[in-house]
Amino acid sequence: MTAAGRSAGRVARGISPPGALFAVLGLAALLVPFMTIAANRIVAGEGVMVWRLATPAAALPGVACIVAALLVGLRTHGQPLRLAGAILGLAGLLWLLVQGAPALLADAGDYARVSPAIGFWCLLVILMLLMADALAQMTPGPLARTGLLSAVLGALALILWSGALSPLSILQEHAGRSGAFADAALRHLALAFGSLAVAGAIGFPLGILCHRRSGLRASLLPVLSLLQTIPSLAMFGLMIPILGWVGDSVPGAQALGIAGIGFAPAFLALVLYSLLPVVGNTVAGLAATPPAALDAARGMGMTPGQRLLRVELPLGLPVILTGLRIVLVQNIGLAVIAGLIGGGGFGTFVFQGLNQTATDLILLGALPTVALALCAAIVMDILVDLTRPTPKEAA
Amino acid sequence: MRIGTVLRPALVLLLVALVLRPAWFTPLFAPLAPANAPVIYERSSLLSLSLSHLGLVAAATAAATLVAVGLAIFVTRPAGAAFRPLSRTITNMGQTFPPVAVLALAVPALGFGAGPTLVALFLYGLLPIFENSVTALSTLPPATMEAARGIGLNRWQRLVRVELPLALPVMLTGIRLSVVIALGTATIGSTVAARTLGEVIIAGLLTNNTAFVLQGGLIVGLFAVLIYDALVQLETRLARRAGA
Numbered sequence: 001m002t003a004a005g006r007s008a009g010r011v012a013r014g015i016s017p018p019g020a021l022f023a024v025l026g027l028a029a030l031l032v033p034f035m036t037i038a039a040n041r042i043v044a045g046e047g048v049m050v051w052r053l054a055t056p057a058a059a060l061p062g063v064a065c066i067v068a069a070l071l072v073g074l075r076t077h078g079q080p081l082r083l084a085g086a087i088l089g090l091a092g093l094l095w096l097l098v099q100g101a102p103a104l105l106a107d108a109g110d111y112a113r114v115s116p117a118i119g120f121w122c123l124l125v126i127l128m129l130l131m132a133d134a135l136a137q138m139t140p141g142p143l144a145r146t147g148l149l150s151a152v153l154g155a156l157a158l159i160l161w162s163g164a165l166s167p168l169s170i171l172q173e174h175a176g177r178s179g180a181f182a183d184a185a186l187r188h189l190a191l192a193f194g195s196l197a198v199a200g201a202i203g204f205p206l207g208i209l210c211h212r213r214s215g216l217r218a219s220l221l222p223v224l225s226l227l228q229t230i231p232s233l234a235m236f237g238l239m240i241p242i243l244g245w246v247g248d249s250v251p252g253a254q255a256l257g258i259a260g261i262g263f264a265p266a267f268l269a270l271v272l273y274s275l276l277p278v279v280g281n282t283v284a285g286l287a288a289t290p291p292a293a294l295d296a297a298r299g300m301g302m303t304p305g306q307r308l309l310r311v312e313l314p315l316g317l318p319v320i321l322t323g324l325r326i327v328l329v330q331n332i333g334l335a336v337i338a339g340l341i342g343g344g345g346f347g348t349f350v351f352q353g354l355n356q357t358a359t360d361l362i363l364l365g366a367l368p369t370v371a372l373a374l375c376a377a378i379v380m381d382i383l384v385d386l387t388r389p390t391p392k393e394a395a
Numbered sequence: 396m397r398i399g400t401v402l403r404p405a406l407v408l409l410l411v412a413l414v415l416r417p418a419w420f421t422p423l424f425a426p427l428a429p430a431n432a433p434v435i436y437e438r439s440s441l442l443s444l445s446l447s448h449l450g451l452v453a454a455a456t457a458a459a460t461l462v463a464v465g466l467a468i469f470v471t472r473p474a475g476a477a478f479r480p481l482s483r484t485i486t487n488m489g490q491t492f493p494p495v496a497v498l499a500l501a502v503p504a505l506g507f508g509a510g511p512t513l514v515a516l517f518l519y520g521l522l523p524i525f526e527n528s529v530t531a532l533s534t535l536p537p538a539t540m541e542a543a544r545g546i547g548l549n550r551w552q553r554l555v556r557v558e559l560p561l562a563l564p565v566m567l568t569g570i571r572l573s574v575v576i577a578l579g580t581a582t583i584g585s586t587v588a589a590r591t592l593g594e595v596i597i598a599g600l601l602t603n604n605t606a607f608v609l610q611g612g613l614i615v616g617l618f619a620v621l622i623y624d625a626l627v628q629l630e631t632r633l634a635r636r637a638g639a
Contacts (some may be wrong), residue, residue, distance in 0.1 A: 058484040118504070132484045229623040231579035234612035237596045241427055241605045334495025337583065340600060350499045354586055358501040366496040377491040395412075 019074040019082075022130050026070040029122035030063065034096065037104045040111040041169065041358050047117055053100030062099065065092025066123060073130045079138045086131035094159065101167040113169035113362055141381045149378055155328040169360040170367070173349075180348075185368065187263070187344035190373075191335040195267055196327050199274030202318075206275075207282025209307065216285060224276040233335045235272065239265035240341065264354055266343030270334060281323025284318025318388045325380035332373040336365070403624065410617040414441045415596060417610065427599070428606035436595045436607050449590040449618070451584070452577040455516030460570055463521045467528030468554065489522050494580040495502065502587050512584030512591070519580060520573040527569025531562030565635040571626040578619045592618075 033047025041167075053059050069089025073320040101114045108114075108322075123191055136322045140148065142161045166173055174181055230238075247254045297311045313320075339347020349365030412419060417435045428434045469475040470482050498518050501511035535558055543557045585593030592615045599607025 018481040021478075036608070052616045066637070107596065131486075133461065135479050136484050182511065210541065226620050226623070229575045229578075231582040231619050232591050233579070233582040233594075233596050234619070237599070237608040237612035240602075241609050260417050267474040280504040329491050333495060336493060336495040336499075340586070340597070350495070351586060354499065354502060357507075362499050362503060366499045369493055370496050373491045373496075374488065375494055379486075 003395070004226060013338070015074050016076040018133055019076070019130075022073050022126050023070040025064065026123060026126045029119050029126065030066065030354055032116040032119040032121040033121070035100050035104065036115050036117045037108055038113050038169075039109060041113050041360065042356065045113070045115060048104060049099070050096065050119065052106065053096060054103035058103070058153055059096060059100045060093075062092040065089055065095065065125075065226070068092075069092075069130065071129060073134075079134045080135035080174055083131060083138070086127050086134060089126075089127040089130070093120065093127065094164075098164045099166065101165070113172065113239050113360070114167060115169040131224050132232035132276045136148070145378065145382050146282075149375065149382075151245055153375070173358070173360045173364045184344060184348055187338075187371070188332070188335050188346050188369070191270060191338055192331040193375075194326060195270035195331055198267075198271050199278050199327060200324065202271070203275050203278030204282055207279045207320075208286065210268070210279060210283050211286040211312075217259055221276075221280060221283070224279060227272050228276045232269070232273075232334050234338070235269045236265060236337050236341050236343075240270045243268065244291070248359065261342045263338075263343050265341055266338035266345075269337075272330050273334060274331060277323040277326040277330070281326075282316070282320050283285055285319030285323075286312045287316075289315050320386050321380065321384045321387055325377065325384065328376045328380060329373050332369060336369055340363070398626075399623070406574075406617055406621060410591050410621065411462045413610070413614050414445050415615070417441055419426075420586070420610070424606035424610060428604055429602075429608060432602065432604050432606075436598065436610055437596070438598065440597070441592075444590060444592050445618070448578075448581055448615075450592075451513060451516060451581050451589065451591060452574060454514055455581075456520050456570065456574050457548075459517050459520030460524055461568075463524035464528050464566065466521075467525050468531055471529060471532040479529075482529070485556065486526050486584055487520050490526075491520075494519050494576055495583055498580060498587065507588040509584075510588035511587055511588045512581060514626075515579045516580055518579050523561075523572035523576070524566065524569040527560065527572075527635060531565035532558055537559055540548060563629055567626065567630045567633060571623065571630065572620060574626065575619060577625055578615070578622065582615050 032049075032051055034050045034053060035048045036045030037048060038045030046055065048064060050059060058305075066089045069085040072085030072088075073146060097116060104114045106111055115369070135148075159165060160171075166175070206220070210220055240261060244261075245265075286308075293311055293315065295308065297307045302310065335343075335345045336347035336350055338345045339349070339351045346365040346369045349361050350369075351365075353361030353363075353365060421434050424434045438631060448596050463491070466482070470479045494515065498511065498515040501515045501518075506509040539557065539561065543553045547554065581589070581591045582593035582596070585591045585597050592611055595611030596615070599605060599609075599611060
């Protein structure tokens, strides 16, 4: 079996197995509906194949780009070329949308909506995985990743700003509520980052205290992990009576916006969820200081405070930041639930969309959340890498 | 530990009472309900909602465990090694996907009801189990593996008798993470018309009835905490047995 596997690998040298998988799946995705056209925003749409999107001449360049990307992706070597191929493929997808949407709308009714369909989403995922696969093997440094992320976000902003995609249903939904969308985005960011800041302010000193006192650590960490297991909807719900009571009974609390529903219970629930990763990773980061470094610090006559600030914290920083990464990604996702208790954020659109069975409204809430979480994860990973001491510095 | 021996049975009793005899708690919840509104959720039996909730989680987690462990075994064999970096990329990217978003995105594809919830629970449940299984299977003690080869076990025997048993505690940690996430996501599943305990909370939110919200929240929260605790106990026991 091993020998057979190896020899098969040798025979098929030059063809990467994941690349072959991508190619098969990608070509299959070209054979299912690429876009849908519906009579209005509620009813289910009718699938349209790639070759029916517009005139064949208009669709051909896009399909060619996608096929080229899948073929280049078959290679095992030359990762920059695979990356370029994947980007070309994504451009092909975009081309098809830009060509297809107006052509489909041209002979449809006033309320007709066009949306990307299963074929588009599958190809998008496949090409993005191809891109990620190529990138992962190139192992770009923090600077290169920052550049790449900015380039991707810049391109995305440019595409959206240019209006080339505005015939799409999801952007029609956005156009109808662009003010509400901006508010929701701000509220979402306030929930995610605000709760991170508060959790940091509480959890960080708590983590240092836990590091010093094993008794506190043994009793606090299990409580925090139990808190984390409480399902999000239950947690948000449980905050309502508690904060409602605080708002009613503490003078001045309501003036600060503390009430049973809205921003405050969502914020508090997110803070509670964030405590475990912050405290846990602070403890783990501080505990991971090499004993030799601590001995040296003690030998130099550093006080416990100096040791903490100059030795333990700098060395534990990557682990502590990893905790913040977990919190940020988790909170961006959980903040969606705030939409159910009147806390605002992108969740508002998700749940409105679910109520109205308006798919594109759901997407208007879900896609920015996913994009935000991905960006936050990438940025935090870059920060963690930047703070990690290189072996030379550590020596 | 000592707190646990007292607290655990007490919480189990509280949960059982909340599910089977909700009427007992009427005086407790009454101040939270709006005037003339029902205090105790009676639109459907809490027991059937609990069973449906736990059933969804169990089905999704069982399927996710089978698939994830199978994939983990595949990528840790020489034949599947080429997929290892890709699988790591997918797991890393997939885990940044919020569970709610997975649920919301499953609805356009599958419609309303238990279907999208089951699929979302399954997809999201794969990641922690897969990640932990790969870690466990690729960090087995080399001396043990060498010994297994030395006594003439073939690849299949090594996998079934040595690798999987040794990897089990770490795999279980993945399953526990997956169950906890699934319990939470299933709760939200009631917004897409899956029959789960989230229904009680949502009904409370829609009618401004905090009594319902608290009732549902307590039941779901207790289930999650107790199941988590039970799985932790199981893991410690297995790890102790594997270590002994």
